[in-house]
Amino acid sequence: MxxxxxxxxxxxxxxxxxxxxxxxxxxxxxxxxxxxxxxxDGPGFVEKRQAHIARIPITGLIRADRERLKMIEEVAKSGAKAVIVAIDSPGGTVTGSDSLHTAIRRLAEKRPVVALVEGMAASGAYAAALGADEIIAGRNSIVGSVGVIVQFPNVSGLLDSVGVKVEEVKSTPLKAAPSAFVPTSPEARQALQSVVDDSYAWFKDLVKTRRSLDDSLAQTVSSGRVWTGAQALELKLVDRLGDQEAAVAWLAETHGIDKTLPVRDWQASRSATDEIRLSTRVLAWLAEAAGWPVLAQNLRTEASALSTTLDGVLAVWHPPAGQ
Known part of the structure; x- marks a missing residue:
C-alpha cells in the first residue's frame, strides 16, 4: 500500500x-x-416540609396549565402555613383563568391565602386573585379589565386582491366559524357574541359575589377598563394597598402566622412543550459549538415552531397598539 x-x-x-x-x-x-x-425547579423536598410561607407567582399569559394546578395541590400538603399569590399578569384564556381561580379557592380552604398584585392583575389574572381571602395591590398597580373578548383575523380582502379563493365544504353553516378566509356572517357573529356574553356573565357574577358588591358598583367595575391600585381600593376591588411585607403582616394579624417564617417561592414544573423547547435550544447551541451549523439552524427552527398560542375566548388586557 x-x-x-x-x-x-x-x-x-x-x-x-x-x-x-x-x-x-x-x-x-x-x-x-x-x-x-x-x-x-422549585424548593427542595426538605424545604417543602419545613414551616414557611409559600409564594406562588402568577406571571405572563394564563392558560390551561396542569403542572401549575398540580403544584398548587402540593402546596396544600406541604409545610406551608400560609400562601401569598404574587400576581403580575394581563390575564389569558377564560378556561385557564377559571381553573386557576378554582384551584386557589380550594387551597384557601386549607391555608390562609392572600393575593398580592405586584404589577398587574387584569382580566383573567384578576379572576385568579378573587380566589384569595384578601387582595393587596401596589399604589400604582393595574387592576380590573373585567370582561372577555374573542379576536380573529380576516384576510378575505387580501386574498381577493391577489386572486386567491378558499373553498370549503362543511356540515353546517356555523361549523369552523369564524374563518379568516371569508367575511363573518351575521349568524356566526351572533353565535360568538352568545359565547362572550355567557363568559362575561360568569366573570361579573364572580366579581360581585367575591367582592360583595351591590348591582350598581358591580356594573361600574365590570366596564372592561383598568384601574390603579388606589382607584381599585375605592371601588372595593382590592382590600388594601401594600407590598409583600403588608401581605405577611395581614397573615400575622388575621391568622396568627409567624412573621419570621421564611417566604419561599414555589415554581410549577415545566410543561412537556417547555421542556422540549428548552432542550432543543440547548442542543442547537451545542451543535453550533461542535461545528454543525446546518443542524443548529434546523434545531432553532424546531424550537421556534413550538411557540404556544392562545386560542378561544380570552380574558386578557393589553394597551391599544401604538401606546
Missing part, C-alpha cells in the same frame, strides 16, 4: 474518532444541563 493511501486511511479513522467524541461531548453536555435545569 502506498504512503498516500495510508495517510488517507489514517485521516478517515481520525475523522470518525473525532465525530464520535463530538457526539459524546454533546450528549454529556446536554445531560448535564438537563440535570441542572431539573434541579432549579
Amino acid at each position: 502506498s504512503l498516500d493511501a495510508d495517510l488517507i486511511v489514517e485521516r478517515r479513522r481520525l475523522r470518525r474518532a473525532l465525530t464520535k467524541w463530538r457526539v459524546a461531548a454533546v450528549l454529556a453536555a446536554a445531560a448535564a444541563i438537563g440535570a441542572l435545569v431539573v434541579g432549579l
